[in-house]
Every structure is written in structure tokens, then in C-alpha cells.
Amino acid sequence: MEGTGSFGAELGRHLRANQIAVVEVDRPDRRARRASGKSDSIDAYAAATAVLAGRATGTPKNRDGAVEAIRGLRVVRASAVKSRTQTINQIKSLIITAPAAVREALRSLATPELVRRLAASRPGDELADPGTAVKIALKRLAKRYLHLSEEIADADADLRVLISRTAPGLLALLGVGTETAGQLLVTAGDNPDRLASEASFAHLCAAAPVPASSGRTDRHRLNRGGDRQANRALHTIVLVRMRHDPRTRNYVARRTLEGLKTKDIFRCLKRFVAREVYRHLTSGFSDAIRPSATA
Numbered sequence: 001m002e003g004t005g006s007f008g009a010e011l012g013r014h015l016r017a018n019q020i021a022v023v024e025v026d027r028p029d030r031r032a033r034r035a036s037g038k039s040d041s042i043d044a045y046a047a048a049t050a051v052l053a054g055r056a057t058g059t060p061k062n063r064d065g066a067v068e069a070i071r072g073l074r075v076v077r078a079s080a081v082k083s084r085t086q087t088i089n090q091i092k093s094l095i096i097t098a099p100a101a102v103r104e105a106l107r108s109l110a111t112p113e114l115v116r117r118l119a120a121s122r123p124g125d126e127l128a129d130p131g132t133a134v135k136i137a138l139k140r141l142a143k144r145y146l147h148l149s150e151e152i153a154d155a156d157a158d159l160r161v162l163i164s165r166t167a168p169g170l171l172a173l174l175g176v177g178t179e180t181a182g183q184l185l186v187t188a189g190d191n192p193d194r195l196a197s198e199a200s201f202a203h204l205c206a207a208a209p210v211p212a213s214s215g216r217t218d219r220h221r222l223n224r225g226g227d228r229q230a231n232r233a234l235h236t237i238v239l240v241r242m243r244h245d246p247r248t249r250n251y252v253a254r255r256t257l258e259g260l261k262t263k264d265i266f267r268c269l270k271r272f273v274a275r276e277v278y279r280h281l282t283s284g285f286s287d288a289i290r291p292s293a294t295a
Contacts, residue, residue: 001015001022001023001024001025001047001060009063012060012063013063013064016062016064022059022060023051023058023059023060024058024059024060025047025050025051025058026050058194059191059194060194061189061190061191061194062189062190062191063189063190064190065190065191066162066165066166066190067166067185067186067188067189067190068190069162070159070162070163070166070182070185070186071186073155073158073159073162073182074155074159074182074183074186076151076155077151077152077155077156077159080148080151080152080155081148081152083144083148084145084148084149084152087141087144087145087148088111088115088145090141091114091115091118091138091141091142091145094134094137094138094141095107095138098131098134098138099130099131099134101131102131102134102135102138106118106138114142115142115145115146116142118138118139118141118142119139119142119143119145119146121135121138121139121142123135123136123138123139156178159178159182160178163178163181163182163185166185167181167185167280167281169280170184170185170277170280170281173237173276173277173280174237174240174241174244174245175236175237175238175239175240175241175244175245175273176237176277179233179236180233180234180236180237183229183230183232183233184205184230184233184234184277184281185281187204187205187227187229187230187233188201188204188281192278192281192282193282195278195282198274198275198278198279201274201277201278201281202271202274202275202278203223203226204226204227204230205226205227205230205231205233205234205270205274206222206223206224206225206226206227206228206230206231207223207226207231207234207267207270207271207273207274208223208226208271209221209223209267209271210222210223219264220264220267221264221267222263222266222267231270234270234273234274234277235266235270237273238266238269238270238273241269241273242269248269251265251269252265252269255268
């Protein structure tokens with residue numbers, strides 16, 4: 001199947017429910033498509049050929065368990081965070097262009113105090129007055145900001161409950177919070193056993209080393225592929241550990257003395273974190289939440 005994570009999600013669930021094995025197939029190669037054209041029958045034949053030839057062997061994510069619920073809540077949270085950022089930017093933009101009296105009273109306030117003061121303000125009802133209209137707009141934007149903050153807090157609380165039930169040990173890892181744990185769970189899916197090894201998970205997270213040797217230089221570089229959001233989660237975990245974990249700080253100091261560049265040290269640390277996370281995803285995945293295995 002192609003598109004098991006989007007339009008084909010429900011079909012994939014139906015097939016698995018009827019004990020039919022599903023193999024995930026990437027879209028046809030662009031070069032081959034230019035040569036042979038495109039139609040539903042041609043694409044179906046190319047997908048079947050890829051499976052029979054052994055080029056396509058991936059097991060799609062199950063989308064009927066707790067991780068799918070986490071994914072849905074993360075979509076809501078991400079949307080609320082984006083909207084809240086837009087809202088505070090609009091507030092500050094309006095303050096910059098507001099009349100001097102309004103601007104001087106608000107420009108030095110930190111965001112929490114600014115939002116609270118605007119939400120509690122009484123701007124009046126003279127809509128034709130620019131100063132009053134700006135105050136009304138700022139009050140409404142502040143209320144929107146507070147509402148979005150509540151929405152984000154509710155999503156975080158729900159996510160923490162789900163993540164704690166699904167992978168109990170994941171949140172206990174240093175540097176792993178609700179956001180990073182949720183992303184790594186979504187990347188692995190409801191069936192993390194579909195990943196053959198911790199190396200497969202590292203490759204999926206773009207944390208697997210890629211050879212970049214030339215001549216007498218023997219080195220590896222960062223992987224630019226994979227799931228970029230999962231790689232971002234690993235990056236966040238590494239940053240936290242570099243600030244608060246003595247072992248990580250000692251490792252960074254030692255590797256720096258050895259002449260390793262910062263980006264290469266990050267690559268090594270991401271690989272270590274991916275290995276640690278994989279162990280918790282596979283051994284700590286709650287059996288009470290785990291969906292039935294794919295046929």
C-alpha cells in the first residue's frame with residue numbers, strides 16, 4: 001500500500017483487522033514514472049513489483065492504539081502553539097503602531113503581565129477613536145492568547161497521561177519531556193517492533209552516522225534525511241543534557257579536546273540518545289495499551 005499514513009490509513013486498518021498483511025510502498029521513482037507514464041494500474045503494478053522484488057519491505061504503523069491518540073492531541077497542541085505565537089506577535093505589532101499614550105504604558109511589560117493587563121482592561125466604547133479601537137483589539141487578542149494557553153495546558157495534561165501509560169519509562173529519561181516523548185512515540189508508532197533494531201530507529205530519526213570519508217580522512221557526517229521532527233526531539237534532549245548532565249558535559253569536553261567539531265559531537269550524542277530511547281520504546285511499551293500485532 002502507498003499512503004498508509006494519510007488517505008490509505010483506514011484501508012490499512014481494515015486489512016489488518018481482516019488478518020491481511022500490509023507492506024508499505026513508497027511512491028514510484030520519478031525517473032521510472034517519466035519513462036512509463038502514470039495511471040492507477042501502472043502505479044499498482046509498480047507497487048506489486050517493488051514488494052515481490054524485495055525493494056519494499058516496510059511495515060506500516062498501526063493507527064489504532066494509544067500512539068495514534070497521542071498524534072491527534074499533538075496536532076491540536078501544535079496548532080494552538082502556532083496560533084498563540086501569531087497572537088502575541090499581533091499584540092506587539094499593534095503596540096508599536098498604537099498612539100503614544102497606549103504604547104508607552106505597555107511597551108516595557110513582559111509578556112505574562114502584558115497579557116493579563118490587556119485582558120483585564122476596560123477600553124471604552126468609542127469605536128471611532130483610534131486609541132480606543134486599538135485598546136479593544138488588544139483586549140480581544142489578549143483573551144485569545146489566554147484561551148490558547150489554556151488549550152495548550154489541557155493538551156499537555158492529556159498527553160502526559162497517555163505517554164505515562166504507553167511508555168512509562170520514557171518521561172523518566174533526563175531531558176525527555178511531554179513534547180519530545182510524544183514526538184518520538186509518534187515516530188515509532190503503535191507497533192515499535194516493526195523496527196528491526198535500534199539502528200533502524202536511529203536511521204528513522206536521522207541520527208545514524210553517514211560515511212563521509214575521502215582519501216586519508218575517515219569520518220562520518222550528520223544524516224540529512226529521516227524524520228526531521230524526531231531529529232529535532234533528539235536535538236532538544238541533547239541540549240538539555242549538555243546543560244544539566246555531568247556525564248554529557250564531561251563527554252563533550254573530552255571529545256572537544258580530541259579535536260571533534262561541535263556538530264560531530266551532537267551527532268554522537270543523538271545516536272546515544274536514540275539507542276536509549278529505543279530500549280524504552282520496545283521494552284517499556286505498555287502491554288495494556290499495545291494494539292494487536294499485524295498479521
